[in-house]
Amino acid sequence: MTGLSVPSWGGVAASLLLIALTAAVAYRQRLHLTRELITASLRAGAQLAAVGVLLLVIFAHTGLPGAFGWVTIMILLAGQVAGRRGTGLPRARWAATLGVAVGSLVTLATLLGLGIISTQARVVVPIGGMIVSGAMQAAGVALRRLREDAQQARPAIEARLCLGLPARDAFLPHQRSALRTALLPAIDSTKVVGLISLPGAMTGLILAGVDPLTAIRYQIVVMYMLLAATALAALTAARLVEHALFDHAHRLIPLPEPH
Template sequence: MQGLSVPDWTGVSASLLLVGLAAFIAYRQRLELTRELVIAAVRAGIQLVAVGAILLVVFRHTALPGAFAWVIVMVIIAGQVAGRRGAELPRARRTATIGVAVGATVTLGALVLLGVISTEPRVVVPVGGMIVSGAMQATGIALRRIGEDARQARPAIEARLCLGLPARQAFLPYRRSALRTALVPSVDATKVVGLISLPGAMTGLILAGVDPLTAIRYQIVVMYMLLAATALAALTAARVAERALFDDAHRLVLLSD
């Protein structure tokens, strides 16, 4: 395996010129995003350095329990982020956290138990991160769509309830719509993988000198696990959110502004 040429800190500093270019474009076009863009770039750099230092400790001293603990931290953070997308829903952050946790636990657990991936911390953490990220995005999209539909289609939902349909049946078309919307990005990405871009896992392995055919095997696993994680997370979050939308008498609750 050939050695990987990694940019030194001088190279990292030089890449700030690209951030400057993006900030200049935002300023010249009066997008009112210049300050936010610069803050995001600085924040990302600080976060990555901090995470790198933490992972160094995890990999060297805490072994597998530390790796799974870090995945749990990622799930909690992802739940908070995804919950903001459906902030108008009751207990949105709790719902999002449950969705992400189920998607990540089942998917990562299956990969470990079936021996698809190694149980080394340096494998569990990045793979877990990809799973949690995919679950977070799908959960956030599903909750946002459910919130929008529950508000905009309230008369239609209440009409279905008046016809005698239980809450689950009255809301079923909107749950399906939310799940379809949440899964479309993952499905589309899977359709064109390798044709439009080389995904992250495959690119990283190729840059590290791994044979492309070997990298492809890993990428196939990644794409399949993301499909499972997004589907499980979105479905779980949608079902939990749906229950919170109705009271014990199957009445649609009022949503927060």
């Protein structure tokens, strides 16, 4: 591949001027985000450098088993992050972790099983990372919406229960609303892909010198896999939390008040 121009470490350091500009805007507007912005930027750089070194080891010495091990770690971390969005819900982190795992593993297994992507570690790790990230965001949004509805719509839910509806039917409108909220960002991104923005996978391949039509084929697969992962993750997390929200008598359990 030709035409690839990678920034030097000096160029990376120079790009900190953009962070300084952003921090200056935040400070000038008194957004109280300056310290958080700088900390997040430095942390991201350190994390990416550490991951880069680790991936060198995985690609060179551990191969596919190491790649799957890394994907497993990403799933566990993503489950914890998504679970925090549902704080107050019973078993939120467990539901989020299982939701991310189902969405990620089913999608990745399909891609590998059908031969759509290569079984090389340098392919499995970045593709797995994109899948896990999408699943994490969808599970987190679904849980946050479920928590809000379980607290704010409690009278309506209990009214349906009093009318004799089982717990699943009484909560179904809110589950559907949470799933719609979780899936809409991925659907909207899919609608405008290529028209408003060139997504990361396609952009990276084009920068690496790949023919645009080849890059497009890869990006289509990426968009489809993200839709599948988000749908499976959100649905799994929502169903697990739904079961935990009701006791054996189909009564909605009390939830702590939001902070």
